[in-house]
Amino acid sequence: MLRQKLAQAPKTKLNQTLRSWLDVLMCGADELKETIQGLSDKNPFVDIQTNFKQSKKSYFRQISKNTINDNSELYTIDTPSLYDVLLSQISPPLFPTLKSQNIAFKIIECIDDEGYFEYDDDVLSGFDVADIERVRARFAYLEPSGVGACSVNECMKFQLVELDLDDDLQKTCEILIDNLDTISNYKHLKLYSSAVAIIKKLKNPPAIEYLHSSTNVTPDICINTDDGIKVSINDEVYPLVVIDTEGIDERMEFVASHVKSAKELVDALELRKATLYKIGLMIVEYQYDYFMGGDIKPMRLKDIADELGRSASTISRAIANKYIDTPRGTIAIKSFFSTALDDEISNAAIKSYVSELVKNENRAKPLSDNQILELIRLKFGVNMVRRTITKYRKSLNIASSSERKRIYAIA
Known part of the structure; x- marks a missing residue:
């Protein structure tokens, strides 16, 4: 069982890191480099290295630094809204x-x-x-x-x-x-x-x-089903934090303080990886059928928080703005969890059902939002309002019933 593989990190270390580096846990993959850079800018003994920039820095050899990479234009794509x-x-x-x-x-x-x-x-x-x-x-x-x-x-x-x-x-x-x-x-x-x-x-x-274009995101977790189900962390999004104290006495109070801060930053990155990896394992355990082609099952934040020995708020922060790459596409991790509707029903399950209803509807008489609402109430037993259905439909890029009727007529 996957559950047996989950080793809990000491809570003291988790809490200390969260208090100091909560931003590291909360930021999305696309924001990680910038977040780490911001946290280390005032630390003269830290160098952030990525695939784009591999350099080594010494505080005494490089008193000042450029904040803009000379090659940054090669990697910057302007996508206007x-x-x-x-x-x-x-x-x-x-x-x-x-x-x-x-x-x-x-x-x-x-x-x-x-x-x-x-x-x-x-x-x-x-x-x-x-x-x-x-x-x-x-x-x-x-x-x-x-x-x-x-x-x-x-x-x-x-x-x-x-x-x-x-x-x-x-x-x-x-x-x-x-x-x-x-x-x-x-x-x-x-x-x-x-x-x-x-x-x-x-x-x-x-x-x-x-x-x-707005759906282009970088996943934090990758699920591979080619040979069984394997969970991995997307290491490519993680910058390398280099602590450079070459030729410096680390016993000096000024140096020791900054080195300690730098090590906490490294710990925060490792904690982020470990937490997301454990969450990935739990998602696979709860959602095994989904990765085998089935539907998403109800999943509560409290359940996974209890399994990992963490608070629901910590797990909520950990999955915010995070995505998982699966054989069925790249989706938001929060899609696997229930929110606002009912503790036993996930938003993803509702959206999946809406998508199926429209896919199999009578093209001569497409389902209105009110009709979809009634079908959802019958199937899931949840109380919703029509505007929520309209919101879900638009998020799935599904046209209104009248527009779909016209489109079907053309097709």
């Missing part, structure tokens, strides 16, 4: 006046993560609706194509603008977009096949590439 991209395009000649620019900025505030516009009285107060719509119409010329539309239909029409189609084909596409629910009734149109081919290539939602 959807809103950065939109804001950079609000300028003449498309938005020639200060008024049109101000309205455009307010419109951007009303655009959700998927790129769709939703009217907000509070944000747009003080502007005439006609003026707002005139400015919003110009978003058809912005990137990403289709952004700022109110619906799937309008999003498609926005995207047609940049295709520069001939008049007849443009008109046919618009007719079909306006009648997605009954699109097959227009097969008699001369350019029907060409128009359908174009419509199928249009994207939904308009900001889909930005949704995708």
